[in-house]
């Protein structure tokens with residue numbers, strides 16, 4: 128992924144900032160630019176998520192995508208956040224065989240991956256069991 | 258709206274076809290369909306081609322022109338349609354709409370993907386672009402990984418087992434043995450699947466459909482003119498398409514594909530039939546869990562019972578509702594843009610009674626189900642004998 132494409136989402140990725148619709152109170156992460164419930168009458172504004180939730184589903188990935196080779200095997204999960212939205216995230220600092228659906232997690236700031244030896248290193252959010 | 262019939266079909270061999278190029282494949286499938294339909298090239302009014310990503314796979318965009326050119330069909334309008342792995346199903350639907358509306362009479366719907374001209378890891382990377390690049394792929398989600406998330410949740414909510422998922426692969430490999438065009442003619446066992454290399458728990462290598470080259474083609478005509486070309490026209494009785502969020506995490510449930518349910522609802526309504534009327538179906542088994550969810554979402558069994566009905570043999574050849582008699586994406590192969598059209602080819606051959614050793618006796622109504630990505634797009638078609 129090109130640098131600007133990652134860089135422009137840094138506030139969202141680093142600080143877990145999504146959007147909240149003032150009309151229906153629904154929280155969205157990643158941020159949306161129109162509320163799919165309210166459409167024209169929706170009013171979205173930035174919203175910082177608390178970053179706590181539960182594992183909704185997970186997988187242990189042995190065959191990674193490019194840039195994640197050094198992390199294998201890693202746990203990828205969908206976490207249901209207390210703020211409402213579900214997010215896709217890795218689960219870090221864990222024994223992959225010790226993950227269960229329903230486990231409580233918090234979102235932390237971590238190194239995500241990199242593009243080659245001299246490429247950009249990406250940072251962002253991962254989940255960690257509480 | 259006019260009734261629409263399929264009057265001809267063509268299918269290349271599926272597999273790793275190193276000696277055949279993109280243009281050779283599409284010409285081969287097209288020539289077969291034209292001969293089968295007994296039409297003259299001059300009678301063809303338009304063409305729609307399903308293709309996910311020639312840009313990534315062979316670094317060639319603008320394939321509609323290339324195909325019209327090499328098929329000898331210029332200057333007819335030719336349009337490439339993209340919906341990830343549902344591209345073929347979308348091409349069929351666009352052709353159906355074109356004929357039903359009266360804008361065109363004889364229309365070709367084709368699908369093609371040439372996936373083995375680049376390295377396997379590049380192909381895998383290209384397929385992953387069907388998912389959300391910024392909020393799934395960038396996080397480390399692979400395409401199998403996203404289906405694994407669905408599988409794990411399905412196991413959690415309904416008690417579906419890895420053995421039941423393996424049985425989907427075993428059945429589809431078995432069926433593929435009777436399909437001369439299939440990539441694999443190799444029976445496998447549940448143990449083979451369970452012992453194959455872990456890809457992304459709970460999915461193993463043999464839970465995943467392969468990387469495949471292939472092309473498929475069908476020719477459509479208004480039903481009232483179809484008899485001029487064939488004694489066995491097959492009617493497209495229903496067509497439905499639906500969308501859903503591109504990211505899995507934005508959906509209320511992971512244990513089914515909402516776009517499938519919605520596309521099926523529309524297609525069943527148009528055809529005036531329900532799930533019980535369907536004699537056989539080709540469903541989108543890109544991963545074994547996908548077939549289990551598909552037979553539930555299409556109404557062939559209750560939600561959560563897909564694993565159990567598979568285990569009981571209800572979806573096998575000779576079972577209550579044979580699923581993926583062609584071998585499916587798992588056994589026949591999955592050249593992504595061609596898959597939706599290849600599914601229609603199988604149903605047409607079955608309804609004509611030309612399916613050889615995999616023939617479903619007395620089949621009169623068939624269904625195809627084609628999914629893009631993790632379910633951001635789904636297309637369902639229902640076919641009936643036209644005699």
Ligand SMILES: [Zn+2]
Nearest residue numbers: 148151162165
């Ligand atoms: Zn709203």
